[in-house]
Amino acid sequence: MSERAKVLKGVQEKVMAGQRIGPDEGLYLLQRTDLLDLASLANAVRFRLHPEKVVTFVVDTNPNYTNVCETGCLFCAFHRKPTDPDAYTRSVEEVMAKIEWAARQGATTVLLQGGHNSDLPLDYYLDLVRTTRRRFPGVAPHFFSATEVREMARVSGLSVREVLEKLKEAGQHTLPGGGAEILTDRVRRRISPKKGSVDEWVEVHRVAHQLGYKTTATMMYGHLETPEDIVQHLEVIRRLQDETDGFTAFIPWSFKPANTRLWKWVQEPAGPNQYLRIIALARVYLDNFPHIQASWFSEGKKTGQVALHFGADDLGGTLIEENVHKAAGYVNTTTLDEVLLLIREAGFRPAQRTTLYEMLRYF
Numbered sequence: 326m327s328e329r330a331k332v333l334k335g336v337q338e339k340v341m342a343g344q345r346i347g348p349d350e351g352l353y354l355l356q357r358t359d360l361l362d363l364a365s366l367a368n369a370v371r372f373r374l375h376p377e378k379v380v381t382f383v384v385d386t387n388p389n390y391t392n393v394c395e396t397g398c399l400f401c402a403f404h405r406k407p408t409d410p411d412a413y414t415r416s417v418e419e420v421m422a423k424i425e426w427a428a429r430q431g432a433t434t435v436l437l438q439g440g441h442n443s444d445l446p447l448d449y450y451l452d453l454v455r456t457t458r459r460r461f462p463g464v465a466p467h468f469f470s471a472t473e474v475r476e477m478a479r480v481s482g483l484s485v486r487e488v489l490e491k492l493k494e495a496g497q498h499t500l501p502g503g504g505a506e507i508l509t510d511r512v513r514r515r516i517s518p519k520k521g522s523v524d525e526w527v528e529v530h531r532v533a534h535q536l537g538y539k540t541t542a543t544m545m546y547g548h549l550e551t552p553e554d555i556v557q558h559l560e561v562i563r564r565l566q567d568e569t570d571g572f573t574a575f576i577p578w579s580f581k582p583a584n585t586r587l588w589k590w591v592q593e594p595a596g597p598n599q600y601l602r603i604i605a606l607a608r609v610y611l612d613n614f615p616h617i618q619a620s621w622f623s624e625g626k627k628t629g630q631v632a633l634h635f636g637a638d639d640l641g642g643t644l645i646e647e648n649v650h651k652a653a654g655y656v657n658t659t660t661l662d663e664v665l666l667l668i669r670e671a672g673f674r675p676a677q678r679t680t681l682y683e684m685l686r687y688f
């Protein structure tokens with residue numbers, strides 16, 4: 326047996342026995358294993374956790390409240406300076422009109438995000454949550470990533486804990502996992518030097534979990550990271566999950582370079598091979614995460630569908646509205662019927678879920 330086959334056999338035996346793999350083994354799987362061997366390992370873990378041939382999705386929308394941002398991440402095509410002609414900040418009523426439109430189409434989750442705009446007081450954010458809860462009881466406000474919460478704390482002079490307590494009192498129970506990009510300070514310093522450190526991102530999620538929030542963890546790869554950075558990212562979120570058990574899902578996507586300053590270094594998005602490797606590695610490595618989310622949106626419908634055979638048990642949201650990828654020249658849309666078809670074609674039964682992965686209906 327070759328050295329490579331021996332290492333793979335060792336990792337397979339460990340994973341099949343329900344044991345945890347370490348960073349070196351993760352790196353080996355990411356870099357050196359045949360893709361289909363990795364898929365088979367990930368699938369085994371997926372069906373151990375979720376034995377039914379069911380794939381979930383959520384009916385959701387991703388509107389934005391402002392594109393004004395002072396942070397200027399090199400990978401971002403969405404942000405604008407306050408003086409730019411296409412800069413905007415929406416009133417609470419304007420955001421509610423978007424939520425109402427999505428709710429009429431059946432949305433149960435609204436992922437609302439925006440830039441770091443220091444003109445917005447904490448009351449604006451609390452009003453967004455309270456008004457959503459009052460007017461649309463069937464909609465979960467899945468608002469504001471960790472870095473926006475830190476911005477609210479900075480502007481209001483409160484601590485992150487106090488801000489999260491106030492958002493919770495207003496009716497918010499989950500946070501999206503955006504702003505993670507790659508959770509190593511080496512990469513963050515290069516692609517988003519003003520966006521905060523790994524510890525700061527982790528601390529927001531830690532405090533949120535302590536207060537009873539559920540959150541997701543994301544990863545944006547395919548720029549200046551190394552395979553070691555990817556494994557380190559998984560290690561960081563796995564450790565926090567051991568401590569708090571507050572993550573519901575892991576959601577990776579590839580960097581889209583058009584219209585960004587990072588385009589100078591990276592002109593092409595990473596392809597399906599890397600996406601499928603990361604999905605499968607995540608399913609094996611994140612043994613304490615209940616769900617791994619594939620995306621029809623960020624990687625294309627066929628790749629998203631194939632990822633369901635690489636360990637993912639969820640196909641994300643129907644995304645009635647999305648503007649961040651659109652700003653980077655990447656547009657993709659779907660319908661409920663198409664999501665059902667993608668899941669069925671892949672050999673699974675579709676089920677609509679809530680933000681917290683409770684089942685709403687089987688199709």
Ligand code: SF4
Nearest residue numbers: 394396397398401404
């Ligand atoms: S990614 Fe977010 S924080 Fe960074 S520039 Fe864009 S809007 Fe601002």
